[in-house]
Amino acid sequence: MNDIISLIKSKDPEQREFHQAVEEVMASVQPVLERNPEYRQQAVLARVTEPERVIMFRVPWMDDDGQVHVNRGFRVEMNSAIGPYKGGLRFHPSVNIGIIKFLAFEQVFKNSLTTLAMGGGKGGSDFNPKGKSDAEVMRFCQAFMAELFRHIGPNTDIPAGDIGVGAREIGFLFGMYKKLRNEFTGVLTGKSLNWGGSLIRPEATGYGTVYFAAEMLATRGETLEGKTCLVSGSGNVAQFLTEKVLDLGGKVLTLSDSSGYIYDEEGIDREKLAFVQHLKNIRRGRIGEYAETYRNAVYTPLDPLLDHNPLWNHTADCAFPCATQNEINEVDGKNLVNNGVQLISEGANMPSVPAAADLFVEHRLLYAPGKAANAGGVAVSGLEMAQNSMRLSWPRGEVDDRLKQIMHSIHKTCVDAGESYGVQGNYVAGANIAGFVKVVNAMLDQGLV
Numbered sequence: 001m002n003d004i005i006s007l008i009k010s011k012d013p014e015q016r017e018f019h020q021a022v023e024e025v026m027a028s029v030q031p032v033l034e035r036n037p038e039y040r041q042q043a044v045l046a047r048v049t050e051p052e053r054v055i056m057f058r059v060p061w062m063d064d065d066g067q068v069h070v071n072r073g074f075r076v077e078m079n080s081a082i083g084p085y086k087g088g089l090r091f092h093p094s095v096n097i098g099i100i101k102f103l104a105f106e107q108v109f110k111n112s113l114t115t116l117a118m119g120g121g122k123g124g125s126d127f128n129p130k131g132k133s134d135a136e137v138m139r140f141c142q143a144f145m146a147e148l149f150r151h152i153g154p155n156t157d158i159p160a161g162d163i164g165v166g167a168r169e170i171g172f173l174f175g176m177y178k179k180l181r182n183e184f185t186g187v188l189t190g191k192s193l194n195w196g197g198s199l200i201r202p203e204a205t206g207y208g209t210v211y212f213a214a215e216m217l218a219t220r221g222e223t224l225e226g227k228t229c230l231v232s233g234s235g236n237v238a239q240f241l242t243e244k245v246l247d248l249g250g251k252v253l254t255l256s257d258s259s260g261y262i263y264d265e266e267g268i269d270r271e272k273l274a275f276v277q278h279l280k281n282i283r284r285g286r287i288g289e290y291a292e293t294y295r296n297a298v299y300t301p302l303d304p305l306l307d308h309n310p311l312w313n314h315t316a317d318c319a320f321p322c323a324t325q326n327e328i329n330e331v332d333g334k335n336l337v338n339n340g341v342q343l344i345s346e347g348a349n350m351p352s353v354p355a356a357a358d359l360f361v362e363h364r365l366l367y368a369p370g371k372a373a374n375a376g377g378v379a380v381s382g383l384e385m386a387q388n389s390m391r392l393s394w395p396r397g398e399v400d401d402r403l404k405q406i407m408h409s410i411h412k413t414c415v416d417a418g419e420s421y422g423v424q425g426n427y428v429a430g431a432n433i434a435g436f437v438k439v440v441n442a443m444l445d446q447g448l449v
């Protein structure tokens, strides 16, 4: 095990996020390897940590002033043992190959937990959509798809959205794919409703993260009714997560973006949430404007010199990180524990650094890692694929019921896997073990390929 981690680090020393994701999974699956000696002989660790394919390409595009720019595009096709590659695209200036590899690696085990037949992949670009006109975003998406189209397909690899990629970008990407292939097919998910999208897909990641939280609370005979919640981010996941917390009687106190966060002691009600949705999805403004409109709220700009994020230093019952990786550092982790937070359900992918995650497990918090808690998004993408194949659209209630059922099943799978390996109540170990065993057994069934 240590040999594999050392090898990965020596091969790609700069891919820190990927090392972090691998180390977390490896730590959990040690007992699985002890029970299954054939896994070693079959080198499953080396195989599962090496992507099946890495695609990196140039994306040249022109801005509104006629200036040409060049960005880098990526698609990591990590593992197709249980289905075609599936996972989102991220457009953000921080994107690099290490970040895409970590996301693709997490996606393999997440997709395995959903009960649906989906392998794992992820892609994106270091393109920054912030401040770009719609026409510039369209030209970028078209240039990105002009290369990506030859690597994807409805039975091969089906991308979707992630940070910086929402309905607008999926539309531009789909239009270019259709033109190049002369084919109207379910090659992307997160499509708009009137041309192949699924009801509940936009809501699914946020709703699913709350459904998973409700499942965890139920193990202690509790519900979200009356619970105070800290939420980070203010994008797709954070918005619909806030909506579902409100539906279930909870109170959301915070939201954030990369400039800072707002704290609203009275809670973010439906009217305030609609304001945030308009601010973020239409006007594409900063979260600080919330406090200019709702004067009781306090806006705190991000201070890069602070050793912690004050958003995580408020008294609350639950925390839902929904922004980005490693947004909860060790000090934040200690603050959450010391402030009496009982539940952490991760809407974002790998938002807690390992030291913080270890603290949550040690203090026996109800702590759900992203690959279990936020799997509702990709699960409803899988349902969108099923509807596209049948040329049918299911009603909202039906998709939502299936989402609830899937989150219930993921929760049970994590609990059962934890129990069968003697780590009761540890959702990190449970998710990693269950996700891993299904994927590596499928790989072994299919021989050395």
Ligand SMILES: NC(=O)C1=CN([C@@H]2O[C@H](COP(=O)(O)OP(=O)(O)OC[C@H]3O[C@@H](n4cnc5c(N)ncnc54)[C@H](O)[C@@H]3O)[C@@H](O)[C@H]2O)C=CC1
Residues within 6 Å of the ligand: 161, 162, 163, 164, 165, 166, 205, 233, 234, 235, 236, 237, 238, 256, 257, 258, 259, 322, 323, 324, 325, 347, 348, 349, 374, 375, 377, 378
């Ligand atoms: N959209 C989806 O269906 C899924 C998303 N996720 C994860 O959820 C998280 C949020 O994604 P979306 O809401 O889709 O993206 P989005 O682009 O709609 O929103 C991202 C939010 O995070 C904030 N953010 C991004 N980078 C930040 C940084 N460095 N510091 C502080 N805030 C930052 C942005 O300001 C924005 O509020 C990501 O970790 C993503 O990988 C996970 C599963 C599915």
Ligand SMILES: O=C(O)CCC(=O)C(=O)O
Residues within 6 Å of the ligand: 086, 087, 088, 089, 107, 110, 158, 159, 160, 161, 162, 189, 349, 374, 375, 377, 378, 379, 381
């Ligand atoms: O819906 C999808 O295919 C991708 C969702 C995603 O990127 C994720 O789960 O992190």
